[in-house]
Amino acid sequence: MRGHGAVNSRCAVEVGIDAVSEQLGVDPMTFRLANLLPPHSRTITGFRITSTGMRECLAKVREQSGWDEKFRKMPFGRGIGVGCGFFISGSGLPIHWDPENFPHATVHLQCDMDGGVTVHTGAAEIGQGSDTAVAQAVSEVLALPLDMIRVRSKESDTSPVDLGSYSSRVTFMNANAAIRAAIDLRDQILKAAWDLTGYHPDQLVLGDRRVYYKHDPAIGVSWLQACHKAQADSGSLIATGSYRTSPMGGVHKGAAAGLAPAYSFSAYVAEVEVDAETGFTKVIKAWAAHDCGKALNPLAVEGQIIGSCHMGMGQVLSEEMKYGRGGNLLNPDLLDYKIMSVHEMPEVIPIIVESNDPEGPFGAKEAGEGPLLPILPAVCNAVYDAIGIRPSELPLTPDRVHKLIEKKCKAMGIDEPMDLPNPSFTPSPLQDIIAQRADDHAQRDLERDLLKDRSSYVNGVLFGFDPDRPISEQDDGWREAITPTQEDLVDDNKRAAKAWKHVERRYRGDA
Amino acid sequence: MRVPPFILHTPTSIEEAMDTAGTLQADGKEFDWIAGGTDLLPNYKWHLNTQNDVISLASIKEMRTLSPTHIGAMVKLHDLVEGTNSHPLLRQTAGSIASVLIRRQGTVGGNICLDTRCFWFNQSEEWRRSIEWCHKCDCDTGADCRVIPNQNTLCVATYQADLAPAFMCLDASIHLISPSGQRSMPLNEFFELDGMKRNVLEEGEIVSHLTLPDDAADWHGKYEKLCLRESWDFPEAGVAIAWKGAGNELQGLRIATTGCESIPGFHQEQAEDALENWQGKDSVKALGQAIRKEVKPVNNTYFPPAYRRKMLSVLVKRAIAPLFEE
Numbered sequence: 001m002r003g004h005g006a007v008n009s010r011c012a013v014e015v016g017i018d019a020v021s022e023q024l025g026v027d028p029m030t031f032r033l034a035n036l037l038p039p040h041s042r043t044i045t046g047f048r049i050t051s052t053g054m055r056e057c058l059a060k061v062r063e064q065s066g067w068d069e070k071f072r073k074m075p076f077g078r079g080i081g082v083g084c085g086f087f088i089s090g091s092g093l094p095i096h097w098d099p100e101n102f103p104h105a106t107v108h109l110q111c112d113m114d115g116g117v118t119v120h121t122g123a124a125e126i127g128q129g130s131d132t133a134v135a136q137a138v139s140e141v142l143a144l145p146l147d148m149i150r151v152r153s154k155e156s157d158t159s160p161v162d163l164g165s166y167s168s169r170v171t172f173m174n175a176n177a178a179i180r181a182a183i184d185l186r187d188q189i190l191k192a193a194w195d196l197t198g199y200h201p202d203q204l205v206l207g208d209r210r211v212y213y214k215h216d217p218a219i220g221v222s223w224l225q226a227c228h229k230a231q232a233d234s235g236s237l238i239a240t241g242s243y244r245t246s247p248m249g250g251v252h253k254g255a256a257a258g259l260a261p262a263y264s265f266s267a268y269v270a271e272v273e274v275d276a277e278t279g280f281t282k283v284i285k286a287w288a289a290h291d292c293g294k295a296l297n298p299l300a301v302e303g304q305i306i307g308s309c310h311m312g313m314g315q316v317l318s319e320e321m322k323y324g325r326g327g328n329l330l331n332p333d334l335l336d337y338k339i340m341s342v343h344e345m346p347e348v349i350p351i352i353v354e355s356n357d358p359e360g361p362f363g364a365k366e367a368g369e370g371p372l373l374p375i376l377p378a379v380c381n382a383v384y385d386a387i388g389i390r391p392s393e394l395p396l397t398p399d400r401v402h403k404l405i406e407k408k409c410k411a412m413g414i415d416e417p418m419d420l421p422n423p424s425f426t427p428s429p430l431q432d433i434i435a436q437r438a439d440d441h442a443q444r445d446l447e448r449d450l451l452k453d454r455s456s457y458v459n460g461v462l463f464g465f466d467p468d469r470p471i472s473e474q475d476d477g478w479r480e481a482i483t484p485t486q487e488d489l490v491d492d493n494k495r496a497a498k499a500w501k502h503v504e505r506r507y508r509g510d511a
Numbered sequence: 512m513r514v515p516p517f518i519l520h521t522p523t524s525i526e527e528a529m530d531t532a533g534t535l536q537a538d539g540k541e542f543d544w545i546a547g548g549t550d551l552l553p554n555y556k557w558h559l560n561t562q563n564d565v566i567s568l569a570s571i572k573e574m575r576t577l578s579p580t581h582i583g584a585m586v587k588l589h590d591l592v593e594g595t596n597s598h599p600l601l602r603q604t605a606g607s608i609a610s611v612l613i614r615r616q617g618t619v620g621g622n623i624c625l626d627t628r629c630f631w632f633n634q635s636e637e638w639r640r641s642i643e644w645c646h647k648c649d650c651d652t653g654a655d656c657r658v659i660p661n662q663n664t665l666c667v668a669t670y671q672a673d674l675a676p677a678f679m680c681l682d683a684s685i686h687l688i689s690p691s692g693q694r695s696m697p698l699n700e701f702f703e704l705d706g707m708k709r710n711v712l713e714e715g716e717i718v719s720h721l722t723l724p725d726d727a728a729d730w731h732g733k734y735e736k737l738c739l740r741e742s743w744d745f746p747e748a749g750v751a752i753a754w755k756g757a758g759n760e761l762q763g764l765r766i767a768t769t770g771c772e773s774i775p776g777f778h779q780e781q782a783e784d785a786l787e788n789w790q791g792k793d794s795v796k797a798l799g800q801a802i803r804k805e806v807k808p809v810n811n812t813y814f815p816p817a818y819r820r821k822m823l824s825v826l827v828k829r830a831i832a833p834l835f836e837e
Contacts, residue, residue: 277825278737318739322630322813324657328642330630335743336813343741398739399818 001319002311003087003168003369007376008394011316014083014377019390025428027071028381029062029082032267033438038445039355041457046249050262051365053291053355054084055445057267060351065269065287072385072425076418077274081381084267085373089293089357089366090169092245092259103242105173106160107181109138111237115209115224117142117185118150122162123174125153128368129300130170136296137175137361141182142189143206144223160240168366171296172262173243175361180241188237189223192230196221247489262357264370266290268309270346270378274386276417279402281317281383282344286375289351293365298352301367305350312375313340320395388423512635514555519545520566525573525688525719528566532715533690535564542566544717546585546621549613554626558636559648568717574620580723584620588674591619598723600732600753604677607734610742620718623675623685623698627668627706627773628745629811631657647707658811666706667773667809671745675702675775676767677734680753681727689716699767702774709774730755730763735830736770737822739813746770747812748819750802750826754834759791761834766798766827771808771819778805795831799824 001007021031033055041049061082062068070080094104108120119138125131135149152158162174190201193211197204197220205214212220221229231237249255269287274280288305295301318338322330331337356363376394384390389404405417414420447453522528535542542564545551555561568574574585579596591597591605592614608614608622631645639645644654647666658667675698683698698721702710712718732753738744748770755763764782769775781801785794803823808816 278822324630324642326642328638331813332634332638335745336630338739338744338813341740341742397814399814402818402821 001315002308002372006085006087006369007312007315007373010085010373011083011376011380011394014085014374015380015390015392018081018377018381018384022384024430025426026431026434027425027427029058029067029071030431030435030438032082032084033058034434034441036441036445038441038448038457040448040451040454045258046252046255047258047260047263048248050359051291051293051355051357051363051449052263052265052445053353054086054265054267055442056353056355057265057289057291057351058082058084060289060353061267061269061287064349064351065271065285067269070271072423074385076420076422077276077386078272079274079382079384079386079423080269080271081378081383081385082267082269083374083377083379083381084265085370085377086263086265087366087368087370087373088167088169088258088260089172089262089264089360090245090260091167092248092261093256094163102161103177103244104169105162105177106240106242107134107174107177108160109178109181109185109239109241111185111227111231111239113228113231115227116148116150117144118152119178120155120159121151121153121174121178122156122159123153123170124162124165126165128165128170128304129297130165130174132300133171133175133296134178137178138182140362141179142186144209148209167260168264168368168370170368171364172360172366175296175364176243176359177241179361180243181239182241184241185237185239188230188234188239189226192233193221193226195233196225196229261359262293262365264290264292264365264367265353265355266371266374268374268378270375270382272379272382272386274383274401275398276387276405276420279398279400279405281379281396281398281401283313283317283346283379283382285346286348286378287351288348288371288375289353290367290371291353291355291365292367292370293357293360294354294363295352295367296362296364301352302350304367305352305371306348308369308371309348309375310340310345312372313344313346313379314338315372315395316376316379317344317395318397320397385423387417387420512556514552515558515561517555517561517563517565520564521570522566522568523570523572525571528568528571528717529688529690529715531566535566536690536715540564541714544568547587547617548621549609549617550621550625554633557634559632568620574719576720580725580727581720582619582722583720584618584623584718586619588614588617588619588622598681598727600677600681600730600734600751601674604673604734604751607736608673609744613743619674619721622672623678623701623718623721624710624712625670625672627666627670627709629658629666629668629706631811632668658809665704665773667811668706669770669808669812670702670706670709670772670774671747671770671812672775673734673736673746673749673769676749676751676769676777677732678721678723679767679775679777680732680751680765681723681730682765683721683723685721686719687712687716688719689713693719699775699777704772704774706773726755730765731833732765733830733833735826737814737819737826745812747814748808748822748826750823750830752827752830754831758835759789761786761789764789766802768802768806768823770812771806771823776806778802781805792835795828796824798831799827802827 018028021028036054037049039052110118123130131151135151139146139149199213209223210220211226245261249259267289271284273282290305292301324330357365520531522531541562543562545565545567574583576583577586588605632647644650644652646656678698684695685698685701686695730753734751736746736749738746751767753765764786766778766782785798808819810816
């Protein structure tokens, strides 16, 4: 299980989108492409969308899976489905303490006599590769090889506080803090090199364990010389950096949920085989495109995508807690709590999409929980494409699917499940209109991404509003509202984070 | 969840094993037999009906004989799969059991004598204490059955071994040895309809080997089972069918099921009925329905009983499919 809460509701929404596009007679892929948020926009719930690679994700899985040749064209029992998802890159509000006063992540750097840099961080390495990410961030800024970076991350007595490994936040927040600390350290080194070489730091470059004049690399000092000079000047060479999110979010109740400095996006296509007689679903292949901003460690990102598919497959097909009459968990062991084995795991084609987020470390966003979301709806929608059954309950265990098949057979007066009609697709006139809109939006997104178009995004085009005129001119009921306003920001009670200021009252005794 | 300590006896011949069993019996001690251990040891870890003495059959070479018509009880499942001269139905069935690791450890005799399984029984000791135990392992409390409360004294735990229906379809005989002598019987008479007693084995008695009749090679068959994952899982329902002859000129038909009740079912009546009015493919549906009516699973495994029952007719259809391909 990953991305608790978000996953199941996302699945419901995506299955609903598929059902809507079915009723409208529109290809679900085109339908999604025509309804994407543009980059640099704000949702009605106050989420600030910076970069988004959703369009590219959809385009890539559409092309690589051969969507246009397969959708509703495969024989009965075989189907293809698409699902999308987005996820926070770290919770915008920390779960532990007052976000106004403390940073989300802090990193301390310490440069020793040997020129090596020790990174002290509280980020919990739980196997996801956070140690590598923080070391990469420091080595990138200081232009040092990775073997000169030492990470001390598992020592709660020496490490600075960190919120922990949750809400897919570690790379985004911890690497950002590490970059700031490394810039601080770099400036101290450059100042020392200035004294030694006589060139202003603006004209100095770090690289190859040296600090040198950018127009003539022969002029310069070694990294070690600069380190020793800096240590001689200040007594010690240490630096610290921290990261906190900027104030964000609306002022309505529940505004704090789902806030994040950046969002990752993903789109998957799954191809399945459904046995209509028994209700068994087998995923044959999955194409998984994930927009992680910038892949700092592409191997780890691909691993996360494939691992997410495995976890998601269990969630959509088999993993379930069964309870007895008295509330006893009947399957508390790994034999009866059915995690997919290697036999059930399909071939997954991981596709990394890079949208270069302006606030992420070197443009990176998360690749932890986000990649799990789309596999569930992709499988559910593929099941519909295969046998025309739209499930409304997870997981899709054979007995559940079989029950739905039986119900449909009964409703249609069919004896054998294999005689059920194969779902077909006839595009309605709306298809061309939607496809045109998708193309227009692609152009709009490109211009917004290149910062040629800086107009505020109007989130009401589908309801008949003209995107080129302010919506307040078109409808009296609408009002332009920028949240949070300046007054909102001043008023503590209106901040999204006010829930954390709530003082819990506890009573003793009977009172 | 540790295996409780026990004394392990390792006889090297059947006589020695019988002596050990006889001595323990004379001392009034209860004991268990262990073959591959893939069933017994997990149950011991969960403290299910553990004994102080365990007699291992692993060192008895004479029980490992494998020929087309003679299958020793200590033959590893993997050897049965790999054995080029074992019956194709047995090879296919054994090859579908659990996973390779378990097949390399588990034995034919152990699979035949597999303990019955139930959601309310195969749990840790703490879990079972929380429901105040159950009929099959009541820890001397006289606890009721948790699946069907207030019923008679029968245990309804499910028999989930794969090999028994395949052997039944090949008309196998089972041979037992105890300190007081030997006896043999057809395999379908070996089982007793009770999840606790399970079979006719008396205290101190073991399965020495199974034999197939000489005409077994004339019979063809297939085993189909229902389980969520391709490996590890116990069958939630299984159907083995064997036939003699081909297509519409069928000379013999045998059907057996597993994974549905406390014992595997041998459906002689249904098979004979089908054979009498055999009309090729058209008879398959009626046969599937007849088997489905005959078997009554209860709600104590992963899939709901109604689904398992319905799937029996699908499994029958798939198991008999090769008959029409020839």
